[in-house]
Amino acid sequence: MIRRLAAAGLSLSALLALTACGADSSADTARSQDEVTLTIGDQAKTLQTIVAASGALKGAAYKVKWAEFQGAAPLYQAVQAGAADTGFSADLPALQALSGGVKFKNVAALKNDGKHxxxxxxxxxxxxxxxxxxxxxxxxxxxxxxxxxxxxxxxxxxxxxxxxxxxxxxxxxxxxxxxxxxxxxxxxxxxxxxxxxxxxxxxxxxxxGADGRVSGYGFIGASDKALADQQKKTALGDFLRRLGTALKWTSTHQDAYAKAIEQRNGADASVAKTLASAAYSQVLPIDSGVNRTVQGVADLMNGIGVLEPNVDVAKSADTSVLK
Missing domain, CATH: 3.40.190.10 (Periplasmic binding protein-like II)
Known part of the structure; x- marks a missing residue:
């Protein structure tokens, strides 16, 4: 079981934000949504499992391709290389990637109780x-x-x-x-x-990490290149809304979600139940409260020499995809 989990890769550690910018090109305008493919970076099949179990992508006009990684670091390397349009992680790995110069923006926050x-x-x-x-x-x-x-x-x-x-x-x-x-x-x-x-x-x-020992925030993010593509930006906005619906589903259908984790990730029943109970439960716009809390994370880690250079969290967000 452990080997199957290892192959599946990393788990929850927390989700990373989709973003938007750029202008339409004539090629974008001519392209229809059913010709758009989003390559979604994933860890331990977390997003894949949530989306598949909840049926959140049914009826989506665009296509989704999943890119699987063991952890946040290789995921962000893939975003930088153009091998993934998006990724997700907890707050600190996103900050680390931004500090390291990866070209992406945080555009949506996810929240849980930190117990994962x-x-x-x-x-x-x-x-x-x-x-x-x-x-x-x-x-x-x-x-x-x-x-x-x-x-x-x-x-x-x-x-x-x-x-x-x-x-x-x-x-x-x-x-x-x-x-x-x-x-x-x-x-x-x-x-x-x-x-x-x-x-x-x-x-x-x-x-x-409960009781404020971690922020409980994750981020969904997108590469600057993906965000400059107007058709992808539109699809990303739709994906975020669907992901929000999927996360609400996991909080009200924990048994079904745990079963899906067993089937798709190779986890045994007790591990799957633990993971289901610790999942992110909301997709949130990035507001001043999110920025203030996560800036505290950045400042502490900068103070001990782990995050260098420091990151301005508010300036690293683009709120135009998820209002």
Whole structure:
């Protein structure tokens, strides 16, 4: 089961925003919507599963092609290379990509309660509180600048510790999962399916992202190139509205959604149920409240040297696709 999950890739970590800009070209004007194909970047078949299970794309005039990635970092590399029109992630991976110069805009926010991000420890670790992390090695998944790293930094701050009080090692989730299961890693900051599997394999939740320890926001985003294509921009706006409907469906049909995760992602029933309960539940316009909250994430991570240069969150958003 773990291998199938690993092949499916990364989970929830949080969704990234579609955006819009640019003018019509004569080629765009002549092209009909049924000739438009959106290449949607996905992680762990998360969006595919939600959309398929809810039937949200029925009747769409455009075509959707899915591009699958193990994590946010390769997803954004694909967006930069033009291999995906969109992607999604939690807030910090989106900020990391923007800081690194990837040409895209955040255009829609997604929200959950933050419980899909957690620091888990092995039951024999002797770690009983966040303060016990001082001097310890903590594995963070996946790359530098993940939402799991923000949880670690913020939890340390809230407990009177600094980021330099721990020794951070970065491992891709599949590698970290294997090391955690074997006992080679005893403290793991992770998310989504990997958090759920780690808890099944001898792990104990030390702290999760609820109660403001993470923002709970994800973003849906689109490349500048895709947004400059007026027909794609129109299709993206429709996709966002349909995704909003699909997410509402997951919150009212958790059993059906969990079953879909089992069937499409290879998860067992208990892991699927955990993932279904932690899903994003809303697609939201990016407003001043979203920008203010996520700017706090950016500022903290810039302060510890993880996000450099810093990002102006409001200037990195385009609100014209989703009103």
């Amino acid at each position: 991000v957690g620091i888990i420890v092995r039951k024999d670790s002797g770690i009983d509180s966040v303060k016990d992390l001082k001097g310890q090695k903590v594995v963070v998944s996946s790359a530098k600048g993940s939402v799991a790293e923000y949880l670690l930094a913020n939890a340390l701050k809230q407990n009177g510790l600094t980021y330099s009080d721990v020794k951070v090692q970065y491992l891709l989730p599949t590698d970290a999962q294997a090391a955690f299961a074997s006992g080679k890693v005893k403290i793991w900051a992770t998310f989504g399916v990997y958090q759920a599997v780690g808890l099944e394999q001898g792990g104990r939740l030390l702290v999760d």
